[in-house]
Amino acid sequence: MRIGVLGAGQLGRMLALAGYPLAKEFVFYDLSGSPSVGLGEVIVDRDGSYLEDFLSRVDRVTYEFEHLPVEVAEKLAQHKPVHPCPRALQVCQNREAEKTLFGQLGIPTAEWRIADSAKSLKAAAEELGCPVVAKSNTEGYDGKGQAVLKDPAEAEQAWASIGHPRLIVEKFVNFKREVSIIAVRGEDGHVAFYPMAENTHHEGILRYSIAPAPGLAPDVQKEAETHIKALLNELNYVGVLTLELFETEGSLVANEMAPRVHNSGHWSIEGAMTSQFENHIRAVSGHALGSTEARGVSCMINIIGEHGDIERILELPYAHVHLYNKGERRGRKLGHINILADSYEELVWRVRNCVQFLPGSPEFTSSLTTRG
Amino acid sequence: MRIGVLGAGQLGRMLALAGYPLAKEFVFYDLSGSPSVGLGEVIVDRDGSYLEDFLSRVDRVTYEFEHLPVEVAEKLAQHKPVHPCPRALQVCQNREAEKTLFGQLGIPTAEWRIADSAKSLKAAAEELGCPVVAKSNTEGYDGKGQAVLKDPAEAEQAWASIGHPRLIVEKFVNFKREVSIIAVRGEDGHVAFYPMAENTHHEGILRYSIAPAPGLAPDVQKEAETHIKALLNELNYVGVLTLELFETEGSLVANEMAPRVHNSGHWSIEGAMTSQFENHIRAVSGHALGSTEARGVSCMINIIGEHGDIERILELPYAHVHLYNKGERRGRKLGHINILADSYEELVWRVRNCVQFLPGSPEFTSSLTTRG
Numbered sequence: 081m082r083i084g085v086l087g088a089g090q091l092g093r094m095l096a097l098a099g100y101p102l103a104k105e106f107v108f109y110d111l112s113g114s115p116s117v118g119l120g121e122v123i124v125d126r127d128g129s130y131l132e133d134f135l136s137r138v139d140r141v142t143y144e145f146e147h148l149p150v151e152v153a154e155k156l157a158q159h160k161p162v163h164p165c166p167r168a169l170q171v172c173q174n175r176e177a178e179k180t181l182f183g184q185l186g187i188p189t190a191e192w193r194i195a196d197s198a199k200s201l202k203a204a205a206e207e208l209g210c211p212v213v214a215k216s217n218t219e220g221y222d223g224k225g226q227a228v229l230k231d232p233a234e235a236e237q238a239w240a241s242i243g244h245p246r247l248i249v250e251k252f253v254n255f256k257r258e259v260s261i262i263a264v265r266g267e268d269g270h271v272a273f274y275p276m277a278e279n280t281h282h283e284g285i286l287r288y289s290i291a292p293a294p295g296l297a298p299d300v301q302k303e304a305e306t307h308i309k310a311l312l313n314e315l316n317y318v319g320v321l322t323l324e325l326f327e328t329e330g331s332l333v334a335n336e337m338a339p340r341v342h343n344s345g346h347w348s349i350e351g352a353m354t355s356q357f358e359n360h361i362r363a364v365s366g367h368a369l370g371s372t373e374a375r376g377v378s379c380m381i382n383i384i385g386e387h388g389d390i391e392r393i394l395e396l397p398y399a400h401v402h403l404y405n406k407g408e409r410r411g412r413k414l415g416h417i418n419i420l421a422d423s424y425e426e427l428v429w430r431v432r433n434c435v436q437f438l439p440g441s442p443e444f445t446s447s448l449t450t451r452g
Numbered sequence: 453m454r455i456g457v458l459g460a461g462q463l464g465r466m467l468a469l470a471g472y473p474l475a476k477e478f479v480f481y482d483l484s485g486s487p488s489v490g491l492g493e494v495i496v497d498r499d500g501s502y503l504e505d506f507l508s509r510v511d512r513v514t515y516e517f518e519h520l521p522v523e524v525a526e527k528l529a530q531h532k533p534v535h536p537c538p539r540a541l542q543v544c545q546n547r548e549a550e551k552t553l554f555g556q557l558g559i560p561t562a563e564w565r566i567a568d569s570a571k572s573l574k575a576a577a578e579e580l581g582c583p584v585v586a587k588s589n590t591e592g593y594d595g596k597g598q599a600v601l602k603d604p605a606e607a608e609q610a611w612a613s614i615g616h617p618r619l620i621v622e623k624f625v626n627f628k629r630e631v632s633i634i635a636v637r638g639e640d641g642h643v644a645f646y647p648m649a650e651n652t653h654h655e656g657i658l659r660y661s662i663a664p665a666p667g668l669a670p671d672v673q674k675e676a677e678t679h680i681k682a683l684l685n686e687l688n689y690v691g692v693l694t695l696e697l698f699e700t701e702g703s704l705v706a707n708e709m710a711p712r713v714h715n716s717g718h719w720s721i722e723g724a725m726t727s728q729f730e731n732h733i734r735a736v737s738g739h740a741l742g743s744t745e746a747r748g749v750s751c752m753i754n755i756i757g758e759h760g761d762i763e764r765i766l767e768l769p770y771a772h773v774h775l776y777n778k779g780e781r782r783g784r785k786l787g788h789i790n791i792l793a794d795s796y797e798e799l800v801w802r803v804r805n806c807v808q809f810l811p812g813s814p815e816f817t818s819s820l821t822t823r824g
Contacts, residue, residue, distance in 0.1 A: 097469055100491055103775035103787075119472055119491055353769065353792075362766065371769035375747065394734065397725065397743035403475035415475075420725075 084138030088115030351378030456510030460487030723750030
């Protein structure tokens, strides 16, 4: 079976690495003109003229990023199975649609309003009570196109800085930590859940994911599973879906979802019985899903901007290095390291030991470390 | 770094899958005209006319099979680092040279003689005492070119059936089981050892490998490590080396070595902290070696000849499927399945459960099962 992947970055690369052992072949369709997948055939197509060619050569289509035109996915779906479905894309590209769907399915979110002017932004901030977070309704990712308002008076400036005609304004959530749940749904409707991860961001970019999330109450995992299962079934979704959440005192608040394998699931390559990448390929291909059970405890460390001393990291017996073969650039995801351990105590020690060889990395903070 | 691989079969494929996450790129040089690697660039070259082209595009050279002409490896070594060294190839292609080296290094073997005629084969069988195993001195693998003599009188017939001008004749070893040790040596001379595997053959083809070998005395592992380390250092070897041995009452007897990643080490993909494939790439590239520690207990089951019911096997939560994307053919290695468990008892149950979906497989026998 040949799988067509829309996008040709590191996620596509890791999907292929997981798919080859299942006898899959891959064709990547790149719209950006800068593929980094580094293996398999890549069709670079800036104007859509090779779309038919791409289609004729694949049995199934999937994607590795959600910022591709929904029309493209819909057009493809008329000819070949596209997983996840174009509707999932559509929802994820529009925060208002996403939050509305969450609400319909009983998934708690921060209270929110829509603003289409500086004036209505100010009004929303007043209604919700500051601090609020204003985000462009479409096209935002990795913390871009966002502003925090500590006072309604900052509305004019925030509106100008975001520069988008339609914003979603959310009441600030007083959270204990950021978490995510990754689940996979097969063609037959069967669903499997990964243990939740605890995520640490820095400058809007994910830096550390610990899985299973330390000290997580079983009912919180169950709650997240209920939420993501509702989404999967509502969308008749096939493949891996990620739901990012805030854990507050006693509850979960949904932030956003991503219709794909996710950075906070990279730990699963060595840290789970079946990686998120293999499970996505299994689902998209119509196979049974693999076990999502964790193997010990893991921490994924992103390599951002510069590689650091990879040679020293390769010497660490508990570190698994995953490089994307990309050039260094500020803020760019160049790879990640999965640290494995049998206990969280051991994990903290190992992560700290590894991070010393990544000069660009922020200090390792998590619920396992003492802050400040 | 771009690594050139001589050969383009499943071992090359798995080397590449392990090497991409370390930012390696691959070019395969295929002499057989039937590459099955399925990813990366393949140069098919039956007459050596593209050898220079291949050389110009790679930084290091390695190989996935030992039946390539030593002259080719030597020629390449004049221009680019070739790991393992051509001398290792030379030794492995000649059973007499191999056994002689074993003897020089104090590695026990079965008693052996050389025969270059039916008459000298008969004499050897009489001297050693039957049963003896006669093997073509060069070019044999997977049980081909071999004959067992139960009586010296069978010499004429055995000589004719093997049809080779020079044979090695070995006294039959009364072994408890077949085992192997895989080790890797870095460019800096550092050596790491995998836990030994117990191997079960059927019709001359490996069927099952269990690792760590059940019930193995620690001093037997140490003994094997001493032997393989002697070989690695003598050959100034860089990369993965495999030594196949017989375990007898109280000791080890070396059978043969393979200068490459080995079928009896495929369990290491999920069953060890670092797979044999990744460690070979690390060694060949000049990196530090990764941990060879086992993760639980594993059994590798080869898929031979026909695929069986892969869909059902994908449903087993403890099975990891590795397909080579090859067509079915009697006796052909099409893939393997790694079964993981926390105990040997659990492992036996799981392997038996899996094997029912592989109709071509012989019954699972090992030191863990009751025979006959």
